[in-house]
Amino acid sequence: xxxxxxxxxxxxxxxxxxxxxxxxxxxxxxxxxxxxxxxxxxxxxxxxxxxxxxxxxxxxxxxxxxxxxxxxxxxxxxxxxxxxxxxxxxxxxxxxxxxxxxxxxxxxxxxxxxxxxxxxxxxxxxxxxxxxxxxxxxxxxxxx
Amino acid sequence: xxxxxxxxxxxxxxxxxxxxxxxxxxxxxxxxxxxxxxxxxxxxxxxxxxxxxxxxxxxxxxxxxxxxxxxxxxxxxxxxxxxxxxxxxxxxxxxxxxxxxxxxxxxxxxxx
Numbered sequence: 001x002x003x004x005x006x007x008x009x010x011x012x013x014x015x016x017x018x019x020x021x022x023x024x025x026x027x028x029x030x031x032x033x034x035x036x037x038x039x040x041x042x043x044x045x046x047x048x049x050x051x052x053x054x055x056x057x058x059x060x061x062x063x064x065x066x067x068x069x070x071x072x073x074x075x076x077x078x079x080x081x082x083x084x085x086x087x088x089x090x091x092x093x094x095x096x097x098x099x100x101x102x103x104x105x106x107x108x109x110x111x112x113x114x115x116x117x118x119x120x121x122x123x124x125x126x127x128x129x130x131x132x133x134x135x136x137x138x139x140x141x142x143x144x
Numbered sequence: 145x146x147x148x149x150x151x152x153x154x155x156x157x158x159x160x161x162x163x164x165x166x167x168x169x170x171x172x173x174x175x176x177x178x179x180x181x182x183x184x185x186x187x188x189x190x191x192x193x194x195x196x197x198x199x200x201x202x203x204x205x206x207x208x209x210x211x212x213x214x215x216x217x218x219x220x221x222x223x224x225x226x227x228x229x230x231x232x233x234x235x236x237x238x239x240x241x242x243x244x245x246x247x248x249x250x251x252x253x254x255x256x
Binding site (some may be wrong): 003077081142144 | 179180184188189193198205206210
């Protein structure tokens with residue numbers, strides 16, 4: 001009876017081009033809008049995960065491997081799987097529905113999101129969020 | 145008695161309570177609608193049959209854990225649960241939104 005699809009909740013996108021990617025809810029529309037008469041949310045997620053950095057990587061290599069590609073999307077609630085994790089990155093000013101109206105705005109918003117994600121990744125926090133989803137073959141139960 | 149074994153008496157009482165909910169309360173049947181009820185925090189109790197698909201069962205339990213809603217594993221399969229609901233079809237999972245006159249929400253999660 002607790003509302004859990006709130007901003008800063010980490011979710012997994014289940015459908016579409018970004019299926020299997022982790023994302024964070026920036027803004028939720030529980031009752032929908034005129035254009036989307038269903039519960040949906042604005043998410044910012046990881047398009048390309050940062051690669052594994054090892055000790056013997058040079059600084060240049062580390063920088064290259066720590067790059068994150070971000071995406072911004074409006075997703076139906078039934079196309080995401082909420083998790084028990086949260087990600088406290090302030091994206092409210094950058095990621096807005098307005099940013100999705102035109103391609104330029106979307107690109108700039110995604111670039112800013114990417115910068116914030118990379119910054120968070122480099123601190124070493126929220127490791128779960130920046131790692132690829134563990135896909136277990138023949139797994140009968142949900143492991144999140 | 146082995147702990148956790150459902151006696152016939154308590155099983156009947158669950159059925160009675162469920163019948164009362166069907167008559168006087170609000171509920172939804174089926175996987176899609178119960179996830180919807182959990183997402184908009186309307187669901188108060190989830191009941192899952194014992195032959196519900198394991199992945200689906202764990203997914204419903206995960207959602208219920210996030211929503212802090214009790215889950216009751218019904219002692220019977222989806223045919224039995226459908227019969228307990230008074231329906232002529234199978235019911236694998238159901239969500240109670242408003243118990244009406246029944247006290248199922250107060251008595252059940254503790255019992256589990």
